[in-house]
Amino acid sequence: MSTATLVTGVIGADIHNIGLRILETALEDAGFKVVSLGILATPDEFVRAAVEVSADAILVSSLNGHGELECPGLRGKCQEGGLEGIILYVGGNLVVGKQPWEDVQGRFLAMGYDRVYPAGTTPRQVILDLTNDLAARKGTTP
């Protein structure tokens, strides 16, 4: 059971909230404190909320294909906002169309995300990764 605080949201002009809702339900079930911005969340809103609640991680969902247009710059904004080293995940149908996953992942890692997830990722996987990454930050084992 984790006690970390997470900020979640669907970025940009994107209204796909079903996947994120399901993920949030599972994260809460696993003990995380989840602060959800819902759909149509701007990068600034993510940063503001994360600062406000001293979040341990930000989970960005993007399904509508505009990930390449909306997701760059969030890492920079986090740093400007004083969220040095905060865990940043992004997941969903990140680009337009069916593209090789390695390419897509590479593009988003280069934007500064710690982990990049394709659509269809199970909550179980996310909880596992988060638990590991949070422990690693604290220098403990999960």
Add this chain to the structure above:
Amino acid sequence: MSTATLVTGVIGADIHNIGLRILETALEDAGFKVVSLGILATPDEFVRAAVEVSADAILVSSLNGHGELECPGLRGKCQEGGLEGIILYVGGNLVVGKQPWEDVQGRFLAMGYDRVYPAGTTPRQVILDLTNDLAARKGTTP
């Protein structure tokens, strides 16, 4: 309306007769005299029948994919049998699997067939080609 005589059949261990039946019906309708060997016809049977009825052309059907194994050698047998220059057509699902049509056609032209047809060929097309080719042999226009 043509009055030429044709020998038709399904070659080798092949029992697909529906396509050929339809083609035969259309050819008869167009005035051709059709001598049908039906299914499971051997190269020798084709040659024997063509000699017997002094056929103007032989139409070989092959659907089951064994065309590459069954169809080579028919031209040679025709020549041996004295059917010098007889028109030889072959058509159907000539090879195993989906292969580029140009390759397939090339292989069968090289075996000595005058024309090679894919599955789905319409009787109308065959009648047109036959009429032209027969006229060309006779040095007339159709």
Add this chain to the structure above:
Amino acid sequence: MARWDEDRFLRVRREVLSQWPSGARVDLNESAAYHRAMPEARRVPWKLAWAQEHGQTLVQPRAGVAGLEQHIALLRILEQAGADFLPTTVDSYTRERRYADAQRGLEQSLVERRSLLNGFPAVNHGVDGCRRVVESVNMPLFVRTAAPDCRLTHEVAVAGGFTACTAGPIVFSLGYAKDYPVQNAIEAWQYTYRMVGWYAERGVDLNVEHYLAISTMVPHAIALACAILDSLIAAAQGVRDITVGFGQQCHLAQDAAALRVCARLCRRYLDAAGLSGVRLSTLMTQWMGGFPPDEGQAFAVICLGAVAAYLGGATDMVTKSAQEAAGIPTPEANAAGVSASKMVLRMLADQKLAPIPEIAREEAILEAEVTAIVDRALELGDGDATLAAVRGIEAGIIDVPFSPHRANANKALPARDWRGAVRLLRPGQVPIPKEIQEYHQAELARRLEHSPSRLPWELLLEDVNAISRGMLLERSG
């Protein structure tokens, strides 16, 4: 919900058109003349009427890319595959009125020679761009957008020769917005409807399509209630050609039943409101929830959608592709979704498998549910559909599972029963008649028998994921 007078419309219009430079090009009279010069067969309303007369179900895919030429090439492929209507799905920036971002996305797309936008930025391409599209194909076109405010997009697209648009203040508030007040969305849509009415007055018929796109586990009764209220609001502003529909839920009897009742019920409420002279047609979009990544399985969902459309006698069906789960499909994959759907419809067209008692049963249930919801909402709204919408949502009478909108109650909890039919496990404030709710419970109990310990939301998660995992109901073991 009185009809806007022309002055009000024209006043608001100035502001709408000023949102982006291309607005200046829109000239209502010139557009009406352009429409009147079009052949009837290339107009959506004409073709819908033709299909109804001939008992045909028409088919349209969704599609849109950033570049004009690329978009035209895409539509031609879909036309080739047999699409009866052609779509122009508008990108998300345009939906959110972020036209500058759409411009940036469009330019970057042209540079990179691939679409970075998830649709066609109709406002940026402007009236002449839209006309290029319309004139490059032979089939009637829909502009497919969805947001609480689509006014400029519709001004431009209709002036550009499109003859139908997706619409609805309720369906688009609950489906595509977070905190845009429903009341404001209604006003924005009254504008669009009034514009459609303006054209209608001048002999130019335009079709308006109402369905709740967010339909993962949304009971048909709730979706139809929304579409009917939207239709009342639309007709009040002079819209004369309306399509009502919903998204496939993959239960054949329920889907067919919904198609069979939806226009009849809508007509009943239009009549009661004294709104006559509206042509109604029906629509089902293929499964709007998560698709299976396996393409064979995806074709199964697509073809079962077509079977349901046949059984229900849909006028129009929106198709999906086998690449749905992966992302915007290639033109070829999209075309295969069209050709599979059309083939099913062509093969079944004459078979006359009806009547099917099971469908009639679901019809009766659905009719009672929809009537209860709409009646109660209208009661709250003192007979005015706009108030009915606002107050109905507030009161949770209209409650859409998974809606991202803050005004939505989120109390209604759906689940599939033992036969895969979508029922309400907890109705919340949705006024399902008592006997019917008892029936839902009984049918659900038969499912729960096999998994007695499960919590309602666990059940819901299971149901949300089932189809994308290759089944309708998760099996224990």
Add this chain to the structure above:
Amino acid sequence: MARWDEDRFLRVRREVLSQWPSGARVDLNESAAYHRAMPEARRVPWKLAWAQEHGQTLVQPRAGVAGLEQHIALLRILEQAGADFLPTTVDSYTRERRYADAQRGLEQSLVERRSLLNGFPAVNHGVDGCRRVVESVNMPLFVRTAAPDCRLTHEVAVAGGFTACTAGPIVFSLGYAKDYPVQNAIEAWQYTYRMVGWYAERGVDLNVEHYLAISTMVPHAIALACAILDSLIAAAQGVRDITVGFGQQCHLAQDAAALRVCARLCRRYLDAAGLSGVRLSTLMTQWMGGFPPDEGQAFAVICLGAVAAYLGGATDMVTKSAQEAAGIPTPEANAAGVSASKMVLRMLADQKLAPIPEIAREEAILEAEVTAIVDRALELGDGDATLAAVRGIEAGIIDVPFSPHRANANKALPARDWRGAVRLLRPGQVPIPKEIQEYHQAELARRLEHSPSRLPWELLLEDVNAISRGMLLERSG
């Protein structure tokens, strides 16, 4: 049609096994022991019984390539896609007992690293090759061959661990032969059946599948009559597990009806002949006529096949692929046909759409027709199924449209009616009851109304080509 005594079987057997060197390796007792050691779940009869008990429809594709390793790799992909049974389709040379040519094709295939054979040369791979196949996968296997004489193939394949085979002297004479006398085919099949009976006596159940594969425009009544007579011949030699079926005709009510009546009718004739203790199951193979080259359209045919299998409650369904028209499919395309089919079945499994009155109506028609044909044939054969077959074909009582066999009468002329149902335009000598033939005529007349000048054979050509051209009925205009 008395049961062969063991001596006769063993005498003929020596000759059969000498047809190719691999025959020498077949040892009946050793094989029976091998079978008895197999887990039940990997045996076709067990799984068919399981499916019937659980109301499931199982699915199997067709597949076979020349090389052993390639064949195993192919089957593993199909297993992965969800196939419940795995096939081993035997190549045409093996079917025609041209084992030397099969050997040449096999060797050339290995050299060129592509299959030049259209199936798996089971006899050439021998008992041990077959066992390698069987032991490399988890699902039960069918050996799928078809010819008037398949004795050696079945000796080898059954010894190799296959637990089911396609079969039938009548269906395979009329479907796969030109001048092989029906009487001789019956004898060859009695041998195979006697072999299956031999195993059964030793506690080893094997399934035998009867259906008329040539089914382009063959009315279900004719196909079922053949399958029933074959079943009588089989059971008389001791076969205890029989599947009866037919090919999808793409008319949902007729296909579902045929599935619903076939086992019941077969049981009635087995009982009348005093042949008890036979387990019966049902099969439908997806459309066996020309497929549309368009892959989307092909998926539609495949998925409608699965809908019919669901409506009719098939025990087993043989699937096609979207590449059917082009040639032997790639393993992936074949797998997609399986996964689409399974998905439809899984999604419909619990929906309970029945009863459908239209299906019941076609059931009644079909039952009367099949009964009339089989009764008349048995009458001609003095109650003996083997004589009934020979004389029934001779007399044109059994008359299969398009059969390549010289003994076939070719007088029966089928056509689709206005709803796409296959009817007899001219029954020839097929003894269709009078009222039913009148019904056929009336339904056909409604189709002909729209094309009054057409000759019967023109209609037939139109119907033969319609599905591959993307429709069930050709439309004028």
